[in-house]
Amino acid sequence: MRITKILNNNAVVVMDGDEEKIAIGAGVGYEKKNKDIVNKVKIEKLFVSKESEKLQQLLLRIPEEHFMITEEIIAYAEENLGTKLNDHIRIALTDHISFAIDREKQGIHIKNKLLPEIKVLYKKEFDIGLWAIQHIENKFNMRIPIDEAAFIALHVHAMKIQGGDLHEIVRQTSVLKNMVQTINQKLSIKVESDDIAYERLIHHLRFAMIRLKDNEHHTMDDEMFQMIKRKFPIAYDCAASVAQELSAKHDIHLPEDELGYITLHIERLRNK
Known part of the structure; x- marks a missing residue:
C-alpha cells in the first residue's frame, strides 16, 4: 500500500490495489511523504x-486524539450493543465529540433539554454515553457534563442499523417531552424521570407514536373505554388535553383507544 495523502502523523490515505482507504495508526504518517510505502x-x-x-476533511481539522477517542467509544458501543453501527457515525460522532471537548475547554456548557426522556427511552445508549464521558474525562483530565452522555446516546441510537434519522429521533423525543409537560401542567404535578410510573408512561407514549406511524393502534372495546372515562374523569380530561395538543402542534391524531390506555397511565401518576 502506497500513501496518496498524509492527513496527520497518525492518519494517511493509501491505495490498496484499486481501492482508496484511510489508514489509522500511531506514527503511520510520521516523516512520510506521498508515494511512500506504508508500514x-x-x-x-x-x-x-x-x-x-x-472523513479526510474532518481528520485535517480536528486533533488526532479526538478521532482516536471517538474510535474507542464506537468500539465500546458496538461491543455492548452487539451490532455494527452505521459507517456515518465515524463522521457525525467524531465531529460532535471534538466540538464538545472544545466547548468545555472554553467553559461553554450546553444543556440537553431532552435528558430525562433520553435516559428512559434509550437506556442502553445512555449507559454508553455515561461510559463515554467518563472515558473522555480520564483521557483529557476535564469534566464533561451528563448532558453530553444524552447527546452521545442519540448519535449512537441513530446510527444503529435499525435506528433512524437523528433529526426524526430528536423530533419524536421533543414531542414526548411536550406531552409530559402538558400532563404536569394539567394536573399541577411534577413527574420525576426516575419514577417507574413515568417510565411506563413515556414508553407507552413512544410506542403509541410508533403505532400511529405504522398505522396500527391498541384496540379497546367501547364498554371498557366508557368505563375508564367515567371512573377516571380527571385523568381522561388530561389525556384528552394531550391529544388536543398533539393535534394542534404536531398534526398527530391519537385514536380513542390510545386515549383509554394513556388515561390509565396518567391515573397511576395521580395516585402517587
Whole structure:
C-alpha cells in the first residue's frame, strides 16, 4: 500500500490495489511523504468509507486524539450493543465529540433539554454515553457534563442499523417531552424521570407514536373505554388535553383507544 495523502502523523490515505482507504495508526504518517510505502505493522485500523472525502476533511481539522477517542467509544458501543453501527457515525460522532471537548475547554456548557426522556427511552445508549464521558474525562483530565452522555446516546441510537434519522429521533423525543409537560401542567404535578410510573408512561407514549406511524393502534372495546372515562374523569380530561395538543402542534391524531390506555397511565401518576 502506497500513501496518496498524509492527513496527520497518525492518519494517511493509501491505495490498496484499486481501492482508496484511510489508514489509522500511531506514527503511520510520521516523516512520510506521498508515494511512500506504508508500514503495515503501524496500521491499527483501515477504513473504506463511502464518505471518505468528508472523513479526510474532518481528520485535517480536528486533533488526532479526538478521532482516536471517538474510535474507542464506537468500539465500546458496538461491543455492548452487539451490532455494527452505521459507517456515518465515524463522521457525525467524531465531529460532535471534538466540538464538545472544545466547548468545555472554553467553559461553554450546553444543556440537553431532552435528558430525562433520553435516559428512559434509550437506556442502553445512555449507559454508553455515561461510559463515554467518563472515558473522555480520564483521557483529557476535564469534566464533561451528563448532558453530553444524552447527546452521545442519540448519535449512537441513530446510527444503529435499525435506528433512524437523528433529526426524526430528536423530533419524536421533543414531542414526548411536550406531552409530559402538558400532563404536569394539567394536573399541577411534577413527574420525576426516575419514577417507574413515568417510565411506563413515556414508553407507552413512544410506542403509541410508533403505532400511529405504522398505522396500527391498541384496540379497546367501547364498554371498557366508557368505563375508564367515567371512573377516571380527571385523568381522561388530561389525556384528552394531550391529544388536543398533539393535534394542534404536531398534526398527530391519537385514536380513542390510545386515549383509554394513556388515561390509565396518567391515573397511576395521580395516585402517587
